[in-house]
Amino acid sequence: MKPSQTRSRLTRQLAAILSLLIFAAPLSALASTQVLVGGNVSIQFSGFGYGLGGYGAATNVGNLMSAFPVAGTLSSLYVKVATVPGGVTTRTFTIRKNQVATALTCTIDSAQTTCNDLSNTITFAVGDTVDIFHTDTGTPANSAAGWSVVFTPTVANETVFFSSTANGGSSAYTFFPLGGGLQSVGSESLMSRVMPEAGVMDTLLATTTSIVEGSELLSIWQNAATSTLQCTIMAGSLDHCNDNVHTLTIAQGETISVGQASTSASGKLNFKGSANVRFVPTTAGNFDLLARVGNDSASAPIYGNLTQHDAGGTVVTVEATSSAPIAANTTFTSMTLSRTAAPGSGKFATTTLRVNGADSTLQCVLTGTGSGDGITTKTCTGSVAVVAGDLVNWKLDLTSGGTVGTTKIGLVGTNVVADPEDEATPARLMRLFKGMQIQIIHGRMQIHRQ
Numbered sequence: 001m002k003p004s005q006t007r008s009r010l011t012r013q014l015a016a017i018l019s020l021l022i023f024a025a026p027l028s029a030l031a032s033t034q035v036l037v038g039g040n041v042s043i044q045f046s047g048f049g050y051g052l053g054g055y056g057a058a059t060n061v062g063n064l065m066s067a068f069p070v071a072g073t074l075s076s077l078y079v080k081v082a083t084v085p086g087g088v089t090t091r092t093f094t095i096r097k098n099q100v101a102t103a104l105t106c107t108i109d110s111a112q113t114t115c116n117d118l119s120n121t122i123t124f125a126v127g128d129t130v131d132i133f134h135t136d137t138g139t140p141a142n143s144a145a146g147w148s149v150v151f152t153p154t155v156a157n158e159t160v161f162f163s164s165t166a167n168g169g170s171s172a173y174t175f176f177p178l179g180g181g182l183q184s185v186g187s188e189s190l191m192s193r194v195m196p197e198a199g200v201m202d203t204l205l206a207t208t209t210s211i212v213e214g215s216e217l218l219s220i221w222q223n224a225a226t227s228t229l230q231c232t233i234m235a236g237s238l239d240h241c242n243d244n245v246h247t248l249t250i251a252q253g254e255t256i257s258v259g260q261a262s263t264s265a266s267g268k269l270n271f272k273g274s275a276n277v278r279f280v281p282t283t284a285g286n287f288d289l290l291a292r293v294g295n296d297s298a299s300a301p302i303y304g305n306l307t308q309h310d311a312g313g314t315v316v317t318v319e320a321t322s323s324a325p326i327a328a329n330t331t332f333t334s335m336t337l338s339r340t341a342a343p344g345s346g347k348f349a350t351t352t353l354r355v356n357g358a359d360s361t362l363q364c365v366l367t368g369t370g371s372g373d374g375i376t377t378k379t380c381t382g383s384v385a386v387v388a389g390d391l392v393n394w395k396l397d398l399t400s401g402g403t404v405g406t407t408k409i410g411l412v413g414t415n416v417v418a419d420p421e422d423e424a425t426p427a428r429l430m431r432l433f434k435g436m437q438i439q440i441i442h443g444r445m446q447i448h449r450q
Contacts, residue, residue: 018135032152033415034159034287035327036390039146039305041316043081043091043134050132051164052149058102059314065099065129066162066274067240069205072153074130075121077104078325078389080114082144082318089138093147095237096133097122102216104149114325116389127205127240130162144325146305147187150415157284163258173259175221178277179290188224192257193290194377195250196336196410199281204229207240208273214263214327218275221426222248229277250279252376253336255408256290286333289411295404296396303354304394320356323393326386334381334412337364341405342374343398349374350397351407353384357391359401360384375405 005084037054052066087110094105102122106115124130124277132147151160165176175191185191206218211233218241218310219230229248250256258275281288293304297317301317303322316322343349343366353362364380366373387394396407 002228011256025316026440030174032157032159032285033328034151034153035330035413035415036151036160036162036325037146037148037306037324038132039144039307039322039324041144041321043143043145045384046233050130050134052130052162065096065131065207065209066164067129067205067207067276068124068126069160069203069242069276069278070153070155070158071116071123071125072151072158072160072174073123073153074104074149075107075119076120076150076327076388077117078114078149079106079108079116079145079147080323080325080391081108082113082320083141084332085110085136085138085140087138087140089136091140091145092135092227093145094133094135095122096131097124099131101133102226114389116325129207142395144321146322146391147262148295148324148327150327157280159279159281159287161279161290162274165260166272173261175257175259176273177290177292178258178275178406179309182298185401186271188221188257190257190292192221192224192408193292193336194336194408194410195252195254195256195290196288196334196379196412197281197283197286198252199279200231200247201250201256201277201279202244202255202277203278204231204243204244204246205240205277206231206273206275206421208271209239209274211235211239211271216271216273217259218273219259219261219262220248220275220315222250223254226259233273243267252332252348252379253338255294255338268306283414285414287413287415289413290438291409291411293394293396293407293409298398298399298400298402298404301397304308304396304409306392306394308394310406319354319393319395323354323391324389326390326392326430328386329385330413330415330416332360332362332382332384332386332411332413334379335362335364336377336379336410337366338377338408339366339375339405340407341403342369342372343402343405344374345369347402348397349397349399349402349405351409352397353396353411354393354395355384355386355390358430359395 092107103120106117108115177191216233228246231243233241289306291308294310349366352359362382362384
């Protein structure tokens, strides 16, 4: 064989090896993560627990605990307060697992407004409870606070919605928001949230700390009607229930809430518990943040946390009270709005995602009268990339003279991290040939098992 032919054969064989290495290797696997965002307008008491993934007021220890419907880990805790503690005081925020403090914690000193813990990771199994626990030293200045943490599910593309309440009402059904905390009222429309993307919701896990008689029915409501995704907690037996059988197919723009009904007159007034579900979005790697921002104002912009829970129409005009640090690099891709009233002829109601106190390019405008853009669900798309530690929140603007209304907001984010074990590195690719010997003998490639 001529030398040129030998070189040509070797070139083809080496190319074949390279192709085998590239194309026979599985594509880099993606491990989806979710950022849970929460906060409260008044952090002033030491020894109080708060809902992790929603915007709820302070309540007694344990009342805002949520339970994991799926397994995973929490990491990268970020916290921000609007007002420095002052003097020689401090504030400490700790993730608790089954009411026991974990190593995932950080402390805000007297002259600081932020803290984080980027070192510790806490594993949670199905059924483990979680809350964020606040303690202080001295008497720090009253302040709003916002926090976020990264949830990495054991099974990729699983996301969670935590919901909790500490004051069940006396109606046949009372409601609290998916992703919210504390308040519960008899009006489903006040508590429902708008879903910004399609997916499947299932695996309901409900808990209570207060049932003493009768039973408590917890159900997911879809488009203002009860669904099959529900379970009942019986007094005298377990303090939780679950539904691992039924599933809900969710379309973009549909509304979701949590309903609670009691067979006990006293239970209706004292229900304290949570309803937690798994949501698998159609687009792998996405996660959703759901909010309801109260009555806007035609005289000044109002602001809201990304998971704002507001059924009372509270107007927040100071931006610092609504922002929270984002716990991981994230790209926000769309928002879906549903408003209670049209802004009016020639008027505009504008919702804008804010990053570090400035408008981002992700913005949605409702305008007109009747059932047009004013009150029907509208989705706006964009691409806003933020990095861990950036402050994020909502701003709502209403044209002077426009009709005041409340806005339900669903935000879609994506945070996909390549699994190092599955990266297509040369070392990983060569593992395909572990235990093999490749030889070129007389211009021919031979592969032998060692």
